[in-house]
Amino acid sequence: MEYTQAVATMRVYEKRLLDSVKIERMADAASADEVMKILQETEYSRSMGANKQPEDFEAVLTTELERVYQEIYRMAKDQELIALLALKYDYQNLKMLLKSSVLEGEANLLLQDMGTIPANELRSDVESENLGEYSPHIQEAVRLAMEDFGKNRDPQRIDMLVDRKYFEHLNSLVSGKRDVDLIRDYVSYQTDMYNLLALMRAKKQDKEPAFLEDLFAQGGAIPVSDLKDSYLESVDNIARKFRNYPIGPALKKGLDAYQATGRLGEMERQMENGMMSIVKPSKRVIFGPEPLFAYVVAKERENKLLRIIMVSKLNNIPPDRIRERLRDIYV
Secondary structure: OOOHHHHHHHHHHHOOOOOHHHHHHHHHOOOHHHHHHHHOOOOOHHHHOOOOOHHHHHHHHHHHHHHHHHHHHHHOOOHHHHHHHHHHHHHHHHHHHHHHHHOOOOOOOOOOOOOOOOHHHHHHHHHOOOOOOOOHHHHHHHHHHHHHHHHHOOOHHHHHHHHHHHHHHHHHHHHOOOOOHHHHHHHHHHHHHHHHHHHHHHHHOOOOHHHHHHOOOOOOOOOHHHHHHOOOOOHHHHHHHOOOOOOHHHHHHHHHHHHHHOOHHHHHHHHHHHHHHHHHHHHHOOOOOHHHHHHHHHHHHHHHHHHHHHHHHHOOOOHHHHHHHOOOOOO
16 A cells, blocks of 8 residues: 555546647657647656757756656655666676777766766776775675786677676576566566576577577576577578567567568567557556556657657758657656
């Protein structure tokens, strides 16, 4: 019963999410200026302030998402469940900091401040190698990435090794939680999606099988051993092999799209659509934390769609092409 009031509040907030009519209107807008004008009619107006030019859209989207995180943290009895979603920003920042370190400042440092660790604090602690109070997963990510760079001198492997520790960290946070099956399913689906995209990316790049040893994250529904065994199989066989897992239907659509276009982005888009189907049942939850979790997921999806639309408008992409890039929304 401790979430009753918060869930009632979420039902009100859900009505303020951008619906498909509004998204279509933005995709059809004549210019990025017009999209910003439409945004002023929505909940985003409170995050716009003086930022009303198209070039300001990143600041508006970031401000809105930071506002949402702060508000939901205040309502959540178990803030760790919301922190599950914020954790990715810590690891994104960590990857940038490590690559900046090995590339001696060549990496572009656009740190996000929506994680569980203030960005400047993480930056200071990474640069001074003062990580003793951080999660063992973060400490291990740094150790593995730096040792590996010392051997291979390949900064791209930093992304792979840190991502793998991120998913292990994510799964460890949810594994001890009770009565949050929907959130656990979401984390498992995300892990499977990451692993399957990594598998297909490795196949497309024709990597040596030894490359797979460091590639996959534990914690998904699909065993890592099955993913490794699939490396030399055809795309159709991979779709059949994993069809009965929760990600199976979206994977099939994604692999069909990949075979038709040759673009892994299409595969990712289909699996991201499937991810939304994991959280939509939270609309029927009355007493648990799931609606709060799902609302943050919905706002992040909304944020992503707006970024796609704005970047497309600024680059004069026609509406039909923009629609091809959009994802399903929560409402």
